[in-house]
Amino acid sequence: MFERSIGITLAVLLVASLQRASAHADQREDFLAGRTRQCAGCDLAGQKLKRRDLSGADLTGANLKGANLHDAKLLEAHLRGANLSGANLNKANLSRADLDGSNLREAMLYGANLNAAKLVRADLTDAMMGTARLIRSNLTQTVLRNVDLRKSHLADATLTDADVSDAAFDFAFLRGVRLDGASLSGARLIGAELVGASLVGTDLSNVNALGANCRGADLTGANVTKANFHKANLYEAKLDGATFFDTTMPDGTTRP
Numbered sequence: 001m002f003e004r005s006i007g008i009t010l011a012v013l014l015v016a017s018l019q020r021a022s023a024h025a026d027q028r029e030d031f032l033a034g035r036t037r038q039c040a041g042c043d044l045a046g047q048k049l050k051r052r053d054l055s056g057a058d059l060t061g062a063n064l065k066g067a068n069l070h071d072a073k074l075l076e077a078h079l080r081g082a083n084l085s086g087a088n089l090n091k092a093n094l095s096r097a098d099l100d101g102s103n104l105r106e107a108m109l110y111g112a113n114l115n116a117a118k119l120v121r122a123d124l125t126d127a128m129m130g131t132a133r134l135i136r137s138n139l140t141q142t143v144l145r146n147v148d149l150r151k152s153h154l155a156d157a158t159l160t161d162a163d164v165s166d167a168a169f170d171f172a173f174l175r176g177v178r179l180d181g182a183s184l185s186g187a188r189l190i191g192a193e194l195v196g197a198s199l200v201g202t203d204l205s206n207v208n209a210l211g212a213n214c215r216g217a218d219l220t221g222a223n224v225t226k227a228n229f230h231k232a233n234l235y236e237a238k239l240d241g242a243t244f245f246d247t248t249m250p251d252g253t254t255r256p
Contacts, residue, residue, distance in 0.1 A: 040078075050088075165203075 031039035032047065037057035045065040055075040059082055066086045077097045085105040093113045100120045109129040116136045123143045133153045142162045150170040154177050162182045171191040180200040189209040197217045205225040212232045221241040228248045247255045 045083075 027036065027039055028042045028044070030036040031042060031044075034052075037054055039062060040058050040060040041062060042059070043063045044059075044067055045063050046067060047064070048068045049072055050068050050070045051072060052069070053073045054069075054077055055073050056077060057074065058078045060078045061081045062079070063083045064087050065083050067084070068088045069092050070088045071091045072089070072093070074092055074094045074097050077094065079094075079097055079099045079102055081101045082099070083103045084099075084107050085103045086107060087104070088108045089112050090108050090110045091112060092109070094117050095113050095115045096117060097114070098118045099122050100118050102119070102122045104122055104124045104127055106126045107124065107128075109127055109132050112129065112132045114132060114134045114137050117134065117138075119137060119139045119142050121141045121143075122139070124147055125143055125145045126147065127144070128148045129152060130148050130150045131152060132149065134157050135153055135155045137154070137157045139157060139159045139162055142159065144159075144162060144164045144167050147164070147167045149172055150168050151172060152169070153173045155173055156176045156178075157174075158178045159182050160178055160180050162179070164179070164182055164184045164187055166186040167184070168188045169190075169192045170188055171193075172189075173193045174189075174197055175193050175195045176197060177194070178198045179202050180198055181202065182199075183203040184207055185203050186206045187204075187208075189207055189212045192209065192212045194212055194214045194217050197214070199217060199219045199222050201221045202219070203223045204219070204227050205223050207224070207227045209227060209229050209232050212229070214229075214237050215233045216236045217234075218238045219242050220238050222239075223243045224247050225243055225245040226247065229250050230248050230252055232250050234250055244255045249255050
């Protein structure tokens, strides 16, 4: 009797599992056919979703590795914890999207709109984001190692405690950005606009800020060891407690 009861229980669990799998497969099919925008946890790796209107879509935890989302509309989309590594998101509109904890390693985001997007603790290592817009975006503790953000717009964005080492911000617009406690070691800020930026306690060692406009920026307690500020504008910048060693100053002299 006991063995029969166990057998029945296992059979019920198996049927329930199969039903859930079938329902998930149906949801994925409906999503790809455009009948729904809800596909949390779906396997959509490599799918062609170019120019799709996915505004408000629920793709929480979905696998979108290598997917083509070029010029797609993802306004306010739910992509928390999603795998978007290697995905093509060039010119995609991700304004106000939730990408917290998502994997965007080696993703293409050239010209993408990420204004006011949530990217807390996301991984964007080696992502290509030239001319991307991240105005007022939240990138707290985000990993942006070796990211290409040349000519990007990050005005008033928050990158507190972010890892931005070896990233390229050539001629980027970073007015009012918050980089307190972040690591920018080895990053390029050539010609970047950093007026009023907050870089309190930031690691700026080996940074190349040639010709950068840092007027009024707060570098209190920052590490500027071996940084290059040649021809940069540091007028009214706060440098209290900053660590200087072999630092190139705006006039070309080296501060020991």
